[in-house]
Amino acid sequence: MTGRDLRSGRGLARRRRDAFLPSMDQVENTSGLQRVLLDQRVRLLRFLRARGAGEDAEDMLHDLWQRVASMPRSPVADPLAYLFRTAENLMRDRRRSDVSRERRQFDWHDTSVSEHEPPVAERALIARQRLDEATRTLAGLGERVEQVFRRCRLEGVGQVAIARELGVSLSSVEKDLQKASRALAQLRARFDAE
Amino acid sequence: MTRQPTEMIREEGRRWALRAADPDFSDWDALTDWLEADPAHLDAYDAALDDDDWARRLFLEEGPEVAPVVAANDMGAEAPVVGLGGRHYPWMGALAASLLLAAGLGGYFALRPEPMTEFATAPGQRHEITLADGSQILLNGGTRIRFSPSRPREIEMKGGEILFRVHHDADHPFVVTSGNTRLVDVGTVFDVQQQAGVLDVAVAEGAVLYNARGGEIRLGAGDRLTRAGDEAVPVLAKADPAAVGGWQANVLTYDDAPLSQVVADLSRDLGVVIVVDPQVGARHFSGTLSIKGTPDAVLSRLQAIVGLTIVRNGSVWRVQPARGSSS
16 A cells, blocks of 8 residues: 555545556455456556546556455456446546536635526426427437437437337437437537527 | 537547447447547547436436436435436446336336446545535445435445535435434534444534434534444434544544444554454553554554554454563
8 A cells, every 4th residue: 555645635536646456465356357357457448548537547447446346246247348337437437526526616716606596496497498398309309219219318228129129220229319319419508508 | 628529529429428328338449449539539428428418317307207206216305406416327327227127117207217326445445525515425444335326415324434524405405324324414524434233423513313213313513323233222422523533634533432443443444454352352442543654553553552462463463462461
């Protein structure tokens, strides 16, 4: 264990700069997933770097190791895909905490922000109107597009399953999804500009 | 620094984000290749993920259709806070949703495919989580928590120790649950230790409502509640507000605590295995212990303070009567 500065509060999540090197003890107690992680280290690192971890890729890989270590040991069908997925989630977590940190700093510098925010009832009304509009937007893209979007993105059904369900090709499911997500992104941009 | 991707790149970003959100996606190397090809690709990908989160949140959380479901699986709080900024994990959501579907609980809005976010620390490891509202959750070693991303102010704790610095919001109380026990903050800095049914809550600032088995106890600053098990009667005592959560500053303060407790804390903080000789486990300790430095350094300081011998045998430290002592 190298010197961690536990006092530095916010720095906690980024404290490690030492290379990713599990001790012999850890290697002996590794799960199958951890062994795959060690084997595929280079590939995972490359993904983490490309995914925005940059110089912190080693740290993120270490976090991945820790996360895998803390998981209950149940069999995983495709360990490598599982590791990539977990790495992807780590990057999303990290980005989320970066975003909320920025927001906090912003709030800190401008404490009047909250006073300009509309009251709760009004915000609920706005949210309601936006939902209505998004629902209309989706409906305007045609029944199948709407159905594909809802099944995939809201209910979490796999794309292959939906293609089978609707009797269409996977690529047309992909296109439908993309159409819906493009339209909703445009709607979001419009809301943001309002 | 966010660059402004071209429309074509944005479109590609959406395509990749949607592909990667599919539970069966496995083409990670191709995604890596694409991300590496141009720095603008990552921005487009992240932007597409944000858009996707936004849309999912809009449809799943804020619509009236979801309201009954929210009420059904939640712990009694109001509807989700608008704009609290939780993010989803589309993939895990997808899994959760497919499982629910498989269980025959289908229907568009009967589902809330929002997985729980989990954090776990290994002994000796710490982790800080800051919520969008500024509340801080500091996890000590050996701690596991989970919460729903849209309701991060409702934390479920499974073992370990946490120091909470909660941003108070009367409309959306911060709630910590642990088994059948709820702790509700009233504007607060407080520390919770929990292992199975054993609970120790100490309040540094503000107040916490302890709620279990139908009873409620209000804990103010300087109060400590300990409970030996799920069914045990909680015991109230005093805590030094300044010392609450001291582990975070690498200082542990005890007032007449059994040595076995001190050792359990140290094991968690240092990430090492420490066993106490039964002959001395019941001894009590009062004082302040710095836990800065290597386990060897910390334990040799402890040894000097408590007048006991601590020997290391491989990866296990053993606390035993002082050498040459007749006890």
